[in-house]
Amino acid sequence: MAKLYFRYGTMNSGKSIEVLRTAHNYEEQGKKVLLLTPSIDDRSGVGIIASRIGMQKNAVIVEEEADLFAIAHEERPNCMIIDEAQFLKKHHIWQLVAIVDELNIPVIAYGLRGDFRGELFEGSYHLFALADKIEEIKTICWYCDHKATMNMRLQDGKPVFEGQQIYIAGNESYLPVCRRCYSTKKKETAN
Structure with a gap:
């Protein structure tokens, strides 16, 4: 049975490298992976998932009006992986739920938990509410040795x-x- 995963962490916790690593693991087994990233994230170029260590891959661009269910239904991947999922909208998260529940395709969403003010992003809020499994990707504080949150x-x-x-x-x-x-x-x- 497929699940919706939300893997969250702070900036610099290695989320994008985990996206690329997970995609590689599926592809190495000859399985089809559908990578997605919101159009708002243009740090490395729109539609590019890039790690700070230099690895990158092209991804499907998610615009606000995107129908992720229709994309998954047409593409029929073995897994969907989303980078920067905090930027997704509420309707996107419900589309991910439908992909998991109706198409039986696992979805792994990576993103930030909260913003610089300590408030949740829209996508993160709804992923926390609806994900089947929530996992933290950890890193340490810039100023001390405690876990960064x-x-x-x-x-x-x-x-x-x-x-x-x-x-x-x-x-x-x-x-x-x-x-x-x-x-x-x-x-x-x-x-």
Whole structure:
């Protein structure tokens, strides 16, 4: 029986390399994998899933109006894998549920749990509510040795805690941090 998986982590936790590794494992066995990525993620180019260590693959671009169920029904992959799933909309998550339940195709969604303000993204919120299995991909805090659970946004090298939720950037603008270091930096910024 197929399942909907949500594998989440902070920035720099290795989510994209896990996407590429998982796809490789399926393909090495001669199985068809359908890779997807939201159009909003253009760090490495639209429709490209890229790891910070240099590996990359092309993916189906998910626009807001995309019908993921129709794509899966037509393509009939052995597995669907989504990178940056936090950017999906509620209707996309319900389409993933239908793919699993009606087409019996496993779906593995990778994404961030929360934004730089400590709030859930729309896609993450609905994945937490609907996924059959939820798994954390771990990394350590930028400032200490605790597990990172939050994303800290930087502007000109300084932490910021307000602003629009979505700002596509990489290491120059985000750090993985533990809640304690996040709170400490937030208090320092307020003073």
